Amino acid sequence: MNITRGIGIQTDPAIRRLSAFRPINEVTTAALDRALRERVLRIDAGQDLIAEGDRPDRIRIVLSGWLARYKTLEDGRRQIVNFVLPGDSCDALAYLLPRQDHSISSLTAVMYSEIDPERLEVLMASDQMLAEAVLCEALANCSIQREWAVNIGRRMALERVAHLLCEIFERLRTVRLLLNGDSCGLPVTQTDLADATGLSVVHLNRTLQELRAAGLIVLRERILTICDLPALRNAGLFSPLYLHSAG
């Protein structure tokens, strides 16, 4: 984990993410951009950025790379409860609670900004739109959480995986991270996808193959191509309202 200063850092995803909820004016955008560039850090894949039980102190905002919010049971069973994608915060408001109730680990190499809660509070106090956007981001994450409960609890394996892929595709679209109209990176293992859908790796693998065989997706070398988006949405009973991201 090392601090990376200077040039070549893109803060766009974070600003795009917030802009999906409220218009952020130029002055605030610039101030936010400055705050984000002040402490940029990098970690490799497979590191715990936040562990359950930690005292939350700093706010972390992802600039690039994927992470997973997860919890494990005593015997090792793991459930990923959400993916944290570029532009997402690893909990902008968590510092209000005494402890972290879940862990967050990197699935890929990750670049992120650290901001002190006080710093963000100052920014929020100076621009009501920014304050609301930050709250909305938290609320939207909560909504995604609810949809995951539905996904895991009431959808069949095929529907579940289709739904998850649709969600990821949509979320990456709002931060402009599609590779072209119908592809995006999917830099996670099948074990990760299994833990996210509540399936076993074996069954997840077979389900992916079913989706491939049906001509809905191509998944090779960590690139997901959606061949027939309407059909995939249909297969996953996917409706994007819950993402609250206008686009």
Next chain:
Amino acid sequence: MNITRGIGIQTDPAIRRLSAFRPINEVTTAALDRALRERVLRIDAGQDLIAEGDRPDRIRIVLSGWLARYKTLEDGRRQIVNFVLPGDSCDALAYLLPRQDHSISSLTAVMYSEIDPERLEVLMASDQMLAEAVLCEALANCSIQREWAVNIGRRMALERVAHLLCEIFERLRTVRLLLNGDSCGLPVTQTDLADATGLSVVHLNRTLQELRAAGLIVLRERILTICDLPALRNAGLFSPLYLHSAG
């Protein structure tokens, strides 16, 4: 749905719930109490209080009775994503987003307060502790949501039901709604519990019987008695950290 004014209304659960996160001083408590009593409404069991797609306008805070946050799939499959218990708000911050992303319906007769968002904002602006408590309540709900994903995704039926019962018991304890040290009301049908755990009604019924046979619980006439709390927690792999409610 009718307005009930006047006496005999208990606002305690709502105030206790917020006090679990931040100390609320007497002045604010009194102001909050007044705000809560201004518009108290009542609905019967089985009514939708909020429907997916609604434009959120008013804030609703439950004074008595149970509700369920839920989503349904096109073909009728229903997943309850959380219970809303006395003292909980049906989303204090939802008005920031354009649409409700899920429905909330009453499982019992319910008494609740309606507050205008502006009214609450004024109260929050005048007392930082209250503002933080309201945010914490939303964050704690979000944490519960994550735990439900784990519950549904990675626990076996018996563990799942045990866990849910432990959670309900704890949550009712923080708002002082236990009937005595080891009992609480559980005014919902087995269909509701099935939809909350992602199980079928038939299997939920059998799982409850297993818990009864193991001497862990007694469940009769909508009263849940936990005979052996440590054993039930053990059976459900339950650890209350995620509730963030100090007690």
Next chain:
DNA sequence: CGTTTAGTTGACCGTGCTCAAGGGGCGTGG
């Protein structure tokens, strides 16, 4: 009394899990 709703039980079956083994890519080290 008939109807409805909730709980219960039995029988059967299927989705998805477990266990196990093998293949391919890749980095490391002999």
Next chain:
DNA sequence: CCACGCCCCTTGAGCACGGTCAACTAAACG
């Protein structure tokens, strides 16, 4: 250069957890 280990993906076989369907009981209610 090849050997080895490691990680990830894949496939097969058997099985179990939990779903589905159906029927029956008991209580609540008009």
